[in-house]
Amino acid sequence: MNTLTVSRFHGLDFLRAMAMLLGLVFHAPMLYYIPIMADGFKEFGISSETMPEMEQWLSLLVQWLHSWRMSVFFTISGFFTALVLSRRTLRAFITDRFIKIGLTMILFAALYDFLDGQFDGKLEHIWFLYYLMIFSILACGLSLAGLIASEETCQSSHNPGDQGSYFGSIKQLLLLAFVLVVIRPICDVLDGGAITVATDYFSIKIGGFLYFWIWFCAGLWLFKNQSLLTSGKGLFAVIALGIVSIIIFVFLSPYLTGVFGYNALKPDTLFDFMTLSLLKGVNTLAWTAFLILITHRLIVKTHKPITWFVTLSYPIYLFHLFPCMIVSAILIGLGLSQAGVVIGTVVAAFAISVALYYVLVKFTPLSWLILGYKKSWLQPFK
Numbered sequence: 001m002n003t004l005t006v007s008r009f010h011g012l013d014f015l016r017a018m019a020m021l022l023g024l025v026f027h028a029p030m031l032y033y034i035p036i037m038a039d040g041f042k043e044f045g046i047s048s049e050t051m052p053e054m055e056q057w058l059s060l061l062v063q064w065l066h067s068w069r070m071s072v073f074f075t076i077s078g079f080f081t082a083l084v085l086s087r088r089t090l091r092a093f094i095t096d097r098f099i100k101i102g103l104t105m106i107l108f109a110a111l112y113d114f115l116d117g118q119f120d121g122k123l124e125h126i127w128f129l130y131y132l133m134i135f136s137i138l139a140c141g142l143s144l145a146g147l148i149a150s151e152e153t154c155q156s157s158h159n160p161g162d163q164g165s166y167f168g169s170i171k172q173l174l175l176l177a178f179v180l181v182v183i184r185p186i187c188d189v190l191d192g193g194a195i196t197v198a199t200d201y202f203s204i205k206i207g208g209f210l211y212f213w214i215w216f217c218a219g220l221w222l223f224k225n226q227s228l229l230t231s232g233k234g235l236f237a238v239i240a241l242g243i244v245s246i247i248i249f250v251f252l253s254p255y256l257t258g259v260f261g262y263n264a265l266k267p268d269t270l271f272d273f274m275t276l277s278l279l280k281g282v283n284t285l286a287w288t289a290f291l292i293l294i295t296h297r298l299i300v301k302t303h304k305p306i307t308w309f310v311t312l313s314y315p316i317y318l319f320h321l322f323p324c325m326i327v328s329a330i331l332i333g334l335g336l337s338q339a340g341v342v343i344g345t346v347v348a349a350f351a352i353s354v355a356l357y358y359v360l361v362k363f364t365p366l367s368w369l370i371l372g373y374k375k376s377w378l379q380p381f382k
Contacts, residue, residue, distance in 0.1 A: 011296035016076045017313035027324040028345035044333035063256040068287035078219020097136040105129040121201040135216045149224035169225045184281030187211040238293045245286040315357040323349040
């Protein structure tokens, strides 16, 4: 039996959790790269007019995280969607997704509306859950059409001695890589120059939606061709890919501005725009591939600290945004350096989010919603 298919993918679990936890680092300096948000914290002595520009090191860190976090999220989400669909009925799958993703999204969106006093269906950072819920429904359609691989298909398709199947997967991989790069400028154009995401239920941006749907489909494809995760020349080749990824980002970094379209400088000519957009696509592809391959190879079994982080990653993702914004506003108002603001915000927001998890989720029925009943500490109906 193919052990790739029946084992748990601890590396991908860990990478997904780390991408979620790095949301703390990404959002800690948000008032710097979206300074208009500072106007909501004038009581702390800051405003959009007084906000300084991000220091270069911080801008590079934000741009680096922004270049791969969401593509990794959606690729791994697509992979695990195919895995779950191969093991469960469609009814069980969609019920689980509606509870853990759909209801959680509705609950937290309502909470954000309550906190800001504007009942407009604002999504904030949980736009990811909105897209993921839609993608899950679309994946059910693909499954009904027989376009998502079963475990038996994966096992029969990747016989180590079947060179024809292996090279067929390589050809598909090259085609997929081409599509993932070329689709970037198309989606940038569709969203008016840079891919953007939904800010509420009724503002889906077609470019960003299409872009992340393609990455989600890449994850569906990767599940069928999961032997590629461990094939090739070994760890040396993966490290070489990491070096190439660093070189690409270093070359690209001077031309990166704005996040999700905020404060982005538009290139002077169409040629410059297309070149920059294609390079962004190459950079995203390289980092996504490298991070998925390296974590899958290095993390082959779990440990208690890893399990703890993986379990907490989703609740922290849900809770962290408002603590990040409030703590960063306080620290900026106190006059701390940008390094001090980021470090202090990450540490404080992490601690607050963990505390909220233990107080509001772990020992309450809310854990049935966020973690799932089977993973909940509270199980009165065994």
